[in-house]
Structures are given as structure tokens and as C-alpha cells.
Amino acid sequence: MLFQVLEKGRSGRDSLEQVQQRHNPRDNAWIQEMTFGVLRQLPLLQSWLRTLLTSPLKGDKKIIEHLLLLGLYQQAFSRVAGHAAVSETVNAAASLGAPRLKGLVNAVLRNFSRQALAEQPVRDPIIQSGLPKWLYQAIDAAYGDSSQQVIEQTNQPAPLWLRINTRQVSKAAFTDRLDEAGITYTSPGSHPEAIILNKRQDVTALPGFEQGWFAVQDGAAQLAAHYLDAQPGERVLDCCAAPGGKTGHIVERTPDLASCVALDSDASRIKRTTENMQRLQHSQAVSLACADAALPADWWDGEPFDRILLDAPCSATGVIRRHPDIRWLRKASDIEQLMTIQAKLLDALWPLLRPGGTLLYATCSVLPRENQHQIRAFLDTHTDASLEPVSSGESRAQPGRQILPGEQQMDGFYYARLVKSANNQ
Numbered sequence: 575m576l577f578q579v580l581e582k583g584r585s586g587r588d589s590l591e592q593v594q595q596r597h598n599p600r601d602n603a604w605i606q607e608m609t610f611g612v613l614r615q616l617p618l619l620q621s622w623l624r625t626l627l628t629s630p631l632k633g634d635k636k637i638i639e640h641l642l643l644l645g646l647y648q649q650a651f652s653r654v655a656g657h658a659a660v661s662e663t664v665n666a667a668a669s670l671g672a673p674r675l676k677g678l679v680n681a682v683l684r685n686f687s688r689q690a691l692a693e694q695p696v697r698d699p700i701i702q703s704g705l706p707k708w709l710y711q712a713i714d715a716a717y718g719d720s721s722q723q724v725i726e727q728t729n730q731p732a733p734l735w736l737r738i739n740t741r742q743v744s745k746a747a748f749t750d751r752l753d754e755a756g757i758t759y760t761s762p763g764s765h766p767e768a769i770i771l772n773k774r775q776d777v778t779a780l781p782g783f784e785q786g787w788f789a790v791q792d793g794a795a796q797l798a799a800h801y802l803d804a805q806p807g808e809r810v811l812d813c814c815a816a817p818g819g820k821t822g823h824i825v826e827r828t829p830d831l832a833s834c835v836a837l838d839s840d841a842s843r844i845k846r847t848t849e850n851m852q853r854l855q856h857s858q859a860v861s862l863a864c865a866d867a868a869l870p871a872d873w874w875d876g877e878p879f880d881r882i883l884l885d886a887p888c889s890a891t892g893v894i895r896r897h898p899d900i901r902w903l904r905k906a907s908d909i910e911q912l913m914t915i916q917a918k919l920l921d922a923l924w925p926l927l928r929p930g931g932t933l934l935y936a937t938c939s940v941l942p943r944e945n946q947h948q949i950r951a952f953l954d955t956h957t958d959a960s961l962e963p964v965s966s967g968e969s970r971a972q973p974g975r976q977i978l979p980g981e982q983q984m985d986g987f988y989y990a991r992l993v994k995s996a997n998n999q
């Protein structure tokens with residue numbers, strides 16, 4: 575999994591799933607804990623490895639470096655006994671086709687404990703942060719004194735939030751079933767349809783999964799449907815919809831919409847959205863299409879929308895605690911490109927909104943350039959747009975609500991609500 579993410583640039587979740595399919599399901603949680611742990615502590619583990627290895631391993635031996643990172647992680651951070659971590663890692667070298675490197679693996683891991691590297695203080699703040707330098711600097715520049723807290727939260731495992739599908743089951747009936755099954759949870763007062771499970775678990779085994787009684791959705795993402803606030807009889811567009819988390823919530827909250835059009839430009843993600851809508855029993859309520867939202871001439875029937883949700887493609891820096899691979903897959907240069915796409919989508923979709931209509935802009939980013947800067951620039955260039963705050967303290971200079979990772983147990987997210995002037999000036 576680590577080799578796939580760090581060398582091939584593949585998604586952590588996909589690689590993890592592939593690995594887990596080859597192993598006993600009993601080990602799923604452990605495999606995730608170890609691999610995600612390495613991704614969170616990578617700079618520190620790599621600095622230790624640089625001390626311990628006389629020269630880096632290259633070519634088809636590179637995978638052994640990843641194995642060593644895993645061995646170091648187990649020794650330094652996990653409850654696995656030191657001797658077991660060493661012997662299992664040495665054996666794994668043979669399974670990975672490098673039996674001749676067993677001696678080297680053994681020596682590196684033993685030297686690690688002998689030199690007590692884990693006990694030495696880490697002085698470099700970037701190594702301490704577990705983030706790539708560009709991201710550390712971007713967070714530091716944006717949050718100053720609070721940046722340490724943002725980084726700490728970014729490195730915590732995320733809690734498991736569920737959204738109860740109130741079209742299928744009431745919250746009370748669902749939680750009764752959880753109580754009967756001995757599954758414990760908390761019920762955050764701020765989120766009417768949410769519960770947070772006390773322990774991570776396989777959600778497909780929870781009561782009502784097949785019947786679509788709930789969806790997995792973080793608390794920050796669950797604010798979208800409330801902020802969009804679609805009303806009965808309205809035409810709604812969710813234009814970057816896959817895999818349909820927010821779409822499902824919109825039609826659950828307002829089942830009697832005139833229509834809910836959900837678009838995504840990625841065909842494989844549309845397939846997943848179709849499956850999710852089927853499970854939640856929303857197929858009738860949602861019109862799904864694979865299309866580029868920035869090219870309305872290809873898909874729009876000319877009828878204006880009352881509400882548009884633009885959950886824009888973004889750096890996903892607010893959800894790194896959930897997807898620790900993102901910090902290594904994203905590059906500094908991606909941000910500029912994403913900002914261009916976000917601005918293009920905002921410009922292309924605004925004309926589709928009726929006068930008086932609402933557009934909710936959302937990202938799961940903590941970077942101001944994708945959030946406040948983007949909305950300020952939009953307001954400066956669109957005289958018929960005004961800000962309708964979703965939280966207190968918003969202004970044209972500081973538009974939108976920035977949720978930081980860990981705030982009320984939520985992911986990092988950004989929302990800004992824009993209203994089009996009714997007299998179409």
C-alpha cells in the first residue's frame with residue numbers, strides 16, 4: 575500500500591482496499607492503522623532511515639525501504655512488541671522477493687533501538703508536523719499562532735460520523751437498533767440527523783445498511799444541505815455531486831423538490847453515485863448525469879435553478895486526517911490549477927441561477943486561496959452577487975465559514991453562501 579501511494583501516486587483508500595482483500599478481514603483495522611500511521615509520520619521515519627541506511631535502496635529494492643518505514647513505525651509508535659516488529663519485518667522482506675536483504679532489514683531495525691533514535695528530540699518543525707514543506711508553510715502562513723493546532727488535528731484519526739436517512743428511518747428507531755446491538759455512539763446536538771460512533775467499525779454490518787438507513791458522512795459535510803436550505807417545489811443543481819453524499823442529504827431534507835439535478839464529470843464516480851442513490855432509495859428523486867459543469871451548453875435545459883450547490887474540486891487539505899495519503903499526493907503546483915477550475919465553475923454556473931436564487935460554494939480545504947480569496951474575487955467581479963452569511967462574523971472582507979479540522983469533531987471545510995440580486999441588475 576505504501577509503495578503504491580508513495581511511488582506510484584495511487585489513492586490510499588484504493589490501494590488499502592486491494593491489500594485488505596488479500597488478507598483476513600480481522601486484520602483490516604490493523605493494516606489501516608499501520609499504513610496510515612506511516613503516512614502521518616513519514617518525514618520523521620524517513621529522517622531515521624537516512625541515519626540508519628548508508629545508501630538509499632533503489633529500483634526493485636525500493637519496496638524494502640517502505641517495509642523498513644513500517645518496521646520503524648511499529649517499533650516507535652505501535653503496541654507491537656519490539657522483537658515481533660523486527661522478526662515480522664525481516665520475514666516480510668523474503669515475502670516481498672528480497673530474501674537477501676533480510677540481514678540488512680534486521681540490522682537497520684536493531685540499530686534503531688540500539689541508537690535509541692525514537693528518544694531523541696525532534697527539533698525541525700516540518701519533520702514534527704508530518705507534512706510536506708509546502709503545506710506546512712501554507713498552513714503556517716494562514717493560521718499563525720493557531721497553525722500548530724490545525725496541524726495536530728490534521729494528524730489525528732477522524733471519528734466515524736453517520737447521517738441517518740430520515741426518509742427511511744427515524745433517528746430514534748435507528749439508535750434503538752444500535753442500542754440493541756450494543757453499539758455505542760454520541761448524538762451531537764448541532765447536527766439533527768447525525769450520530770458519531772464511539773468505535774470505528776465495518777458500517778456494512780450495522781443495522782439497516784442494505785435498506786439505506788444511513789450514510790457515512792462527516793459532520794462538516796452534513797452542514798451543506800442545511801446551508802443550501804432548499805425549499806419544496808424548487809429546482810436544485812448539485813453540480814460536483816459524486817459520490818452523492820450531499821445530494822442524498824438534500825433530497826432527504828426536502829423530498830418534495832421540483833427537481834434535483836446531480837452532475838459529475840467523472841464516469842466511475844457517477845457509477846458509485848448511482849449505487850449510493852439506489853441503496854439510499856433516492857434514485858427517483860435525483861436526475862444523475864455525467865457532464866462537465868463548466869460547460870452548461872452541453873447539459874442545461876435553459877430552466878434556471880433556484881439553488882446551486884458547488885462542492886468544488888479542491889486540495890482536500892481539510893480531510894487529511896481521514897485520508898493521510900493526500901499530503902503526499904498533492905503538490906504545491908496543484909493549488910493554482912484548482913483555483914483556476916474553481917473560478918471557472920463559479921463563473922459558468924452563476925448565469926444558471928434565477929434572480930434571487932442561492933449558490934452555496936463549498937470546499938474541504940483549509941487554504942484561504944481556495945476559499946475566502948476565491949469568494950472575494952467572485953464578489954469583486956459579479957455586481958449581482960452578495961454574501962448571505964452562514965455564520966456570525968462574516969463580512970465581504972472575510973466571507974464564508976472556515977471550519978478547521980477537529981472543530982466540534984468535524985473535518986476542515988469551507989462554506990460561502992451567495993445570493994443573486996432579485997432585480998437582475
Ligand SMILES: C[S@@+](CC[C@H](N)C(=O)[O-])C[C@H]1O[C@@H](n2cnc3c(N)ncnc32)[C@H](O)[C@@H]1O
Pocket residue numbers: 795813814815816817818819820821837838839840843865866867868885886887888
Ligand atoms: C469534493 S468532490 C464532491 C463530493 C460530493 N459533493 C459529495 O458530497 O459526496 C468534487 C467532485 O467534483 C467533480 N468534478 C471536478 N470537476 C468537475 C467538473 N468540471 N464538472 C463536474 N464535476 C466535476 C469530481 O469528479 C469530484 O467528484
